[in-house]
Amino acid sequence: MDSSPTPDYFALAQGDAAPQHGPRPLPLFLNILWRETEDDAELRRRAFTGLRKYQHAARPPAPPAARCVATAGAARLLQHGAANDRNPVVFVPSLINPPQVLDLSEGRSMLRHMAAAGHDAYLVDWGTPAPQDAQLGLDGHVTERLLPLLAALPRPPILVGYCLGGSLTLAAAALHRVPAVATIAAPWRFDAFPTADLDLIGGLWRGAKPMCQRIGYVPMEVLQSGFWAMDPARTIRKYAAFADADAGSDAERAFLAVEDWANGGAPLTYAAGRDLFDGLYSRNLSGTGRWQVGGQTVDPAALACPTLSIVSTSDRIVPAAAGPRLREERSLSLGHVGMVVGGRARETLWEPLSHWLFTQGG
Known part of the structure; x- marks a missing residue:
């Protein structure tokens, strides 16, 4: 013994x-x-x-803060590059977890890489919802937060959306003419998720929904428990x-x-959580062409601008098959987070994406 x-x-x-x-x-x-x-x-x-x-463990100091150039409600638009005569490039993170995954540290920052490469790069920070935002759904995050931020720029920007931010950029592009759109690990066809994952997420939401409705938001802990499970x-x-x-x-x-x-x-607003779990995960509104934002059905195939979908074959959070069907598609073999901050992110994602942005005038 x-x-x-x-x-x-x-x-x-x-x-x-x-x-x-x-x-x-x-x-x-x-x-x-x-x-x-x-x-x-x-x-x-x-x-x-x-x-x-x-x-x-001791934490290193946070990277220097980027300059805020516009606000809309709790959301802010942070400038990382220097203004130039090319199209601005706006990076849109998920509503889940902070936007810093795209600006994680000095050496692991897609935004700082893009700025150093010469792009006029911006990052959306969704901020913390206020109590009166409880009924701000996914559509409201596009029409009342994202679109006003984009309108503050001197010319229409190229949009790059990560995870759920990619889904929201496609909706924004359907309402606001942009030069190009790229999505990274964006969920769109929810019927392509494993059935076990859909059942797991559905069960967690059914259990948490009454409490979330009462308090007006979806605590981060509810979302985290789903990822762990x-x-x-x-x-x-x-x-x-x-x-x-x-x-x-x-x-x-x-x-x-x-x-x-x-x-x-x-946290997520209650309405955004309801739209995400009841509308997208459960009913696959986006994947079946029934998701409406601002009174308009969001159809990626109908976008007139160049579009690019980047997915990963080893993504456990958003399977590659769940990504949107866009004009160009590229596949990686890194995880959902590793593809944007991992040791191979620069060569496999940042640099190829930067080249694509340059070809689109960004």
């Missing part, structure tokens, strides 16, 4: 400082960790060690692997930046 002392797992999980640096919701994470390591004491030990290391084993393994990362290494810095991003973010 192993006579080594039993670790104080509660102390490891809670720590004695920096409780804000922890997976949200922490109790659910601990439940998943315990369940996934039930038959592997060593994996459990390493996962708890990685968790405490994540909670206590899709691949709980991977969630725990990455924390176990982090236990072995060298202090101050690029691997440690990358893990901290990505996990802090994944565990942060404002």
